[in-house]
Amino acid sequence: MTVSVRVPASSANLGPGFDALGMALAMYLEIEAEVSEETSIAASGRDAHLCGRLDRNLILSTIFDLLSASGRSIPGLKLTLKNEIPLGRGCGSSAAAIVAAVLLANELGQLGWDEARLLREVSRIEGHPDNVAAALLGGVVASAMQPDGEVAAVKIAAPSVWQFLVAIPSASLSTSKARGMLPDAYSKADTIFNVQRSALLMGAFAAGRGDLLRLAMQDRMHQPYRMEACPLLKALLPMSGKNGVLGVALSGAGPSVLLVLDKETDPQTIIAEAQKLSGDPGLEVVVTAVAEGAVSQNR
CATH class of the missing domain: 3.30.70.890 (GHMP kinase, C-terminal domain)
Structure with missing residues (x-):
């Protein structure tokens, strides 16, 4: 099986909406994943030398952790990655990586998670929903994490003239x-x-x-x-x-x-x-x- 994902960057807070508001931006992380005997990453684009590291790789560790927790296993993954999102600059690079990893795990493991479960998982991993909710849902998103881990989120469209x-x-x-x-x-x-x-x-x-x-x-x-x-x-x-x-x-x-x-x-x-x-x-x-x-x- 080969799975591909495309996840946008995001800008959280938008000023006053600390940990609650986010907006998806048209810069993207694109990944093609193929089950393989060995794990490898071919990365291009922004910060490719960091995205292509096998050690301490957020995407890989998240995928394998989710598959293991769900009772699924794969020998390895071959990732082909193209990144437009600057790392460590407040543009949601880690959120995009988490959303990409959860979507890949959902497809590779045939987990059958719906949007609500996907939103819960990405928010749990990130620790707060603002960036990940925007990256997953798109548009401008207001979100709130509930005590049981469920996330309520609403998306609105930004004015096209801005x-x-x-x-x-x-x-x-x-x-x-x-x-x-x-x-x-x-x-x-x-x-x-x-x-x-x-x-x-x-x-x-x-x-x-x-x-x-x-x-x-x-x-x-x-x-x-x-x-x-x-x-x-x-x-x-x-x-x-x-x-x-x-x-x-x-x-x-x-x-x-x-x-x-x-x-x-x-x-x-x-x-x-x-x-x-x-x-x-x-x-x-x-x-x-x-x-x-x-x-x-x-x-």
Whole structure:
């Protein structure tokens, strides 16, 4: 059996929706898997030297762990992998790997898992549902993990007239390090601040109200605490609400930054401005779009 999967990148939080909101982005992890006597990976694309490692490989370990737990076994896997998602940059690379692995295990082991079970498994492995729910379902997704591990998620379509940029700095930042920067508790005022803006943000996406994004993408729960480790955010936040930039937010745990533009704005103008403000000669700014969810097929 040969199974192929295609999983999009994702940008979590979108500002105030910490561990709750995510958006699928049109950068992809594509994998073709074939049962083999020996395990091997042929990787191409971004960070191919890391994606192609056999040791500490998240995709391989997840597949074999799930198959073993389900009473299935295979001798080995031959993976052919093409990656467009930058690793360690806040664009959901680990979430894409987890979603790809769960989909591959489901097909290879003929587990018969439905969407709800797939969502539960990817969220369990990731530890929170924001990135994995967006990567699995596509679009803009609000999700919540329940005490029993079940995940409730709802997907909405982003307005087609908005444009999206991801500014990717040259330096990476691990999610564990970024999470370690956060406080153990928040004030009542900061909690209310984020609840209000999270609600407003989903309303703005649903109604296509780009004029609300500057306010709705503000945050007090994670961005201020990560600012020092994510200097690009500090450099680009002043662009929000000006010259066609509707909103700016840290992409996931950072250090990449998501920018939302109106339909009339030339993205190349904003890219040039972002590169100038960043002071990072290695900065890459990608023009992207909201993506559909992950797909898998076998033959």
